[in-house]
Amino acid sequence: MQTKLTLRLDESLIQQAKIYAKQHEKSLSQMVADYFQALNQPNQPIKNAPITQSLIGILKESTLDESDYKRHLEDKYL
Numbered sequence: 001m002q003t004k005l006t007l008r009l010d011e012s013l014i015q016q017a018k019i020y021a022k023q024h025e026k027s028l029s030q031m032v033a034d035y036f037q038a039l040n041q042p043n044q045p046i047k048n049a050p051i052t053q054s055l056i057g058i059l060k061e062s063t064l065d066e067s068d069y070k071r072h073l074e075d076k077y078l
Contacts, residue, residue, distance in 0.1 A: 007032075
């Protein structure tokens, strides 16, 4: 059963939320419901973006270490 909820918010915040909802093809009610549902979810690990996922492990066989990076920064900025 759905019940009506009244929220009192700053007018500019409401306008921003309406624009965001329209851009994501959702209603404000659906956005609020999604948010409340997310609050009840146990902490779920954040998924990596596809570009990040594609880079994981790419340097696994690299011989570079932190000292190489520090040397690079010294050469670049000093």
